[in-house]
Amino acid sequence: MRIGIIGCGNIVPQYLKHSRAYEFLDIEALADLDIKRAQARVEEFGLGRACSVDELLDDPDIELVVNLTIPASHYEVAMAALQAGKHVYNEKPLAATVQQARALLEEARGRNLRVGGAPDTFLGSGHQTARKAVDDGLIGRPVAGTAFMLCPGHESWHPAPQFYYREGGGPMLDMGPYYLTALINMLGPVRRVMGMTGIQIPERTLGAGPDAGSKLTVEVPDHVAGLLEFEQGAMVTIVTSFAVIASQHPPITLFGTTASLGVPDPNGFDGKVTLCRERRGTWEELPVAHAVGYGRMSGVADLAQAILNDRPARASGELAFEALRIMRAFYESWESGKVVELESDLRRPLPMPETEQLGRFD
Ligand SMILES: NC(=O)c1ccc[n+]([C@@H]2O[C@H](COP(=O)([O-])OP(=O)(O)OC[C@H]3O[C@@H](n4cnc5c(N)ncnc54)[C@H](O)[C@@H]3O)[C@@H](O)[C@H]2O)c1
Structure with a gap:
């Protein structure tokens, strides 16, 4: 290709x-x-x-x-x-x-x-392992979950961070795709959404690049909190923020009827998946279910193979569309004060084959 x-x-x-x-x-x-x-x-x-x-x-x-x-x-x-x-x-x-x-x-x-x-991080070992754990019934029936992306924003390191604070940016549109895609990969489509959004820190100082030291004005919400009801019944709380200095919340946790699952940072391809089967029990690390070492471009590689072999792509436009629809629904819910219903005929992306790799990694 x-x-x-x-x-x-x-x-x-x-x-x-x-x-x-x-x-x-x-x-x-x-x-x-x-x-x-x-x-x-x-x-x-x-x-x-x-x-x-x-x-x-x-x-x-x-x-x-x-x-x-x-x-x-x-x-x-x-x-x-x-x-x-x-x-x-x-x-x-x-x-x-x-x-x-x-x-x-x-x-x-x-x-x-x-x-x-994008994102294609869910093709990596961390999220394929987490999905397999859910599909194999290791947590029983998923009933709830939490997803947190809490950071101070990108202006301290990005040389041209203005786009993060303008239309099309903000913590949800920027980072929400990783979290929502990881959740959809495990739980399937979302049925209903509620949200609350706000501009909590309206002025920022650039820390890097040619304009370091200058100020920028935040034009879109820098803190977005949402509730998701998945079609299979689980209720998930998601918060994305560029207005948090530090946090100890783990990126994603799923709660099932028989166990809880610690899911790694969806902004990465690999990472530990942990399972805890009893109250105050220890968290055990699950064996990796798929190849380690994928990086950005694996979604392009999967799309190219999908075109060449005439099969559905995993990091498809339809999946990215669904993530965008959900993210926009948080804003719509907050503006209207109502729950937003999302009908969807989206199918979960196919899991990665356990024995085959998309590419060769050093
Ligand atoms: N920087 C990161 O860590 C990171 C990580 C993952 C995903 N992304 C995503 O990747 C995309 C790019 O991010 P970035 O950090 O590389 O941004 P960037 O601002 O560093 O680079 C964007 C480039 O696109 C060019 N560009 C803008 N409009 C164009 C147009 N109409 N035609 C041709 N070129 C155009 C700009 O000149 C610039 O060189 C964004 O969607 C971002 O969300 C960024």
Whole structure:
């Protein structure tokens, strides 16, 4: 599968590094609004050539576009790629709004193209192990859960953090996709949602990059608390925040009728899965159910294989769409003061095969 990458900022090195694990992926071209960024990455990794976005989209050899632009550009870049006849894999969130995301999926369907979307961390050993534990009945029937992403925000380290605090950003749209995708992977679709949102720390000081020391104004909620009712019955509390200095809450815990499950950080591929079968009992670490060592690009690799073998992709546009719909429902619920009902015909992504790997890892 011949790949073109659009958007060569902070995250592209991880994609380029991990692309080497998949011999069926060829990185043909890198583009950015600022072509110098693309050139620098081509030189650093020795992969592909640097070109403008238009040149990349006009290249008939490129079959799949990996869209690593900022959230506000996800829709425009992905739509242009689809209209140029290319499959697309978007970084998260799939788009800034549900309407935009729906338009992307419809455009792709009409053209017989595929859309995929980050995150792909649930393909890694941590979340595949957790899902297997749930599927094997180790916690009985899941009845509840908690998911916490609590941090002070990204302005201390990111050289251009403005997008995190503008439309399409915020802790839920930025980090919620990891948590919601991990939860859907284990529990299936969500039926009802309630939310509360607010701007709790409206002014921030940049800690890195060319504008270090300057202030930015927060334009979207920096604290979002939500309740999820899954179709299978579990009730999960989720809180995402850029307004918390420090916290000791674990990332995800599931509570079942016979045991509790400690699920690793969904912003990573690997990590310990722990199980506790009795009140005040010890937490045992579960054996890993799937290959260790996946990194960003595994969702692209899975999408490419899905296209080549005509099977559903795991990190699909439909799954990313569902995560976006849920995230937007938290805002809608808070604005309307009502519970938001979400009908969904989403199927859980297929588990990763236990004996096969997508790629070769060092
Ligand atoms: N930085 C991280 O740790 C991280 C981790 C996981 C996912 N992501 C996601 O990856 C995406 C990119 O994040 P980043 O941190 O690399 O951002 P960034 O701001 O560092 O880089 C984005 C790049 O996209 C380019 N760009 C923006 N609009 C464009 C357009 N219309 N056409 C072509 N190029 C365009 C910019 O010039 C910039 O070089 C975001 O969706 C983010 O949520 C980032």
